[in-house]
Amino acid sequence: MKPWLYIHQQIFSRQFSANSLPHAILINGATGSGKLEFAQWLIYLLSCQQPENINNNQENNDQESILQGCGHCKSCLLLNSKTYPDHLNLIADKNSIGVDDIRQANGFLQKTAHLGKFKTVLIEHAQTMTQAAANALLKTLEEPSANSVIILLTNDIEMLLPTIVSRCRVLNIRPNIGQALLQSISGECLKLESSTELNNRFINITQLPELTDITINEAFKNFKECYINLLSGQHVESQLLQQLLNNEHGLRWLEQITVNLLREQFITANEFSNMLALDAELLNNLYKVIINGCKVIKSYTQANKQFVCEQLIMSISDLIEQTKINGQES
Numbered sequence: 565m566k567p568w569l570y571i572h573q574q575i576f577s578r579q580f581s582a583n584s585l586p587h588a589i590l591i592n593g594a595t596g597s598g599k600l601e602f603a604q605w606l607i608y609l610l611s612c613q614q615p616e617n618i619n620n621n622q623e624n625n626d627q628e629s630i631l632q633g634c635g636h637c638k639s640c641l642l643l644n645s646k647t648y649p650d651h652l653n654l655i656a657d658k659n660s661i662g663v664d665d666i667r668q669a670n671g672f673l674q675k676t677a678h679l680g681k682f683k684t685v686l687i688e689h690a691q692t693m694t695q696a697a698a699n700a701l702l703k704t705l706e707e708p709s710a711n712s713v714i715i716l717l718t719n720d721i722e723m724l725l726p727t728i729v730s731r732c733r734v735l736n737i738r739p740n741i742g743q744a745l746l747q748s749i750s751g752e753c754l755k756l757e758s759s760t761e762l763n764n765r766f767i768n769i770t771q772l773p774e775l776t777d778i779t780i781n782e783a784f785k786n787f788k789e790c791y792i793n794l795l796s797g798q799h800v801e802s803q804l805l806q807q808l809l810n811n812e813h814g815l816r817w818l819e820q821i822t823v824n825l826l827r828e829q830f831i832t833a834n835e836f837s838n839m840l841a842l843d844a845e846l847l848n849n850l851y852k853v854i855i856n857g858c859k860v861i862k863s864y865t866q867a868n869k870q871f872v873c874e875q876l877i878m879s880i881s882d883l884i885e886q887t888k889i890n891g892q893e894s
């Protein structure tokens with residue numbers, strides 16, 4: 565279990581013991597933050613016939629206990645083989661969760677449990693629910709059946725209907741950042757050179773792809789180089805546009821690199837004296853247009869990505885040119 569999940573395990577263990585767990589839990593966190601891992605732990609805990617305390621053998625008695633499924637009772641074994649009758653896993657088919665899937669879940673929850681005390685439904689990628697599916701789920705959330713627990717996972721809570729969010733207990737998973745994060749995922753990480761293009765100080769879990777995959781890491785380095793070249797006045801707009809269009813991580817990288825440049829400006833100005841001297845106002849403006857571009861792409865599922873990316877690169881280019889002109893004038 566990822567170390568930043570312990571605190572949530574403690575809270576949920578306490579509520580489990582007190583019989584005060586919520587009927588609907590929405591787990592929100594970036595890819596790699598451990599949402600599924602946490603949901604699985606909870607499903608085992610709710611299903612197991614004899615949950616055990618994993619802190620029992622530890623010397624530190626101050627620590628609040630964490631409970632977990634025993635792993636060998638009938639329920640745990642059936643969960644292992646994915647045949648436990650009181651749990652249903654809804655997985656997005658064709659990239660979306662339809663109304664029939666939610667109706668199936670509703671029907672499942674209305675029946676009494678076969679083996680365990682609870683009936684559980686796990687909905688992964690909840691942000692992919694269609695409007696009709698979300699409305700069907702809403703009814704269930706408004707009138708929950710006894711001893712049922714619905715767990716929704718999402719990496720983008722803004723894509724969910726506010727009425728859904730307000731009826732769930734929201735668990736925001738916020739992983740460590742910087743060195744602490746690198747230490748906790750050191751087993752999965754690439755061996756990066758000390759002068760890595762990633763800025764260790766501000767590294768966060770959304771950067772997991774480039775931390776763990778050599779091909780993505782190379783693509784990131786190329787992307788960053790190209791963007792920095794653009795910022796230093798070279799006309800590499802079309803190259804950057806191509807990288808943005810061909811790489812699913814491109815928009816995030818654009819945002820992340822800009823934010824890190826901004827942070828470096830404010831926090832560590834002296835340490836990075838060899839770095840490109842960039843105008844803070846320019847970076848601020850760039851950040852605004854990038855955030856805006858990302859929002860447009862997210863909010864319209866049918867948004868023409870090429871068009872939005874072209875507009876974005878043009879705006880970035882205009883801002884850089886404008887800064888140059890202002891610099892010459894002053």
Ligand SMILES: [Zn+2]
Binds near residue numbers: 615633641
């Ligand atoms: Zn068990």
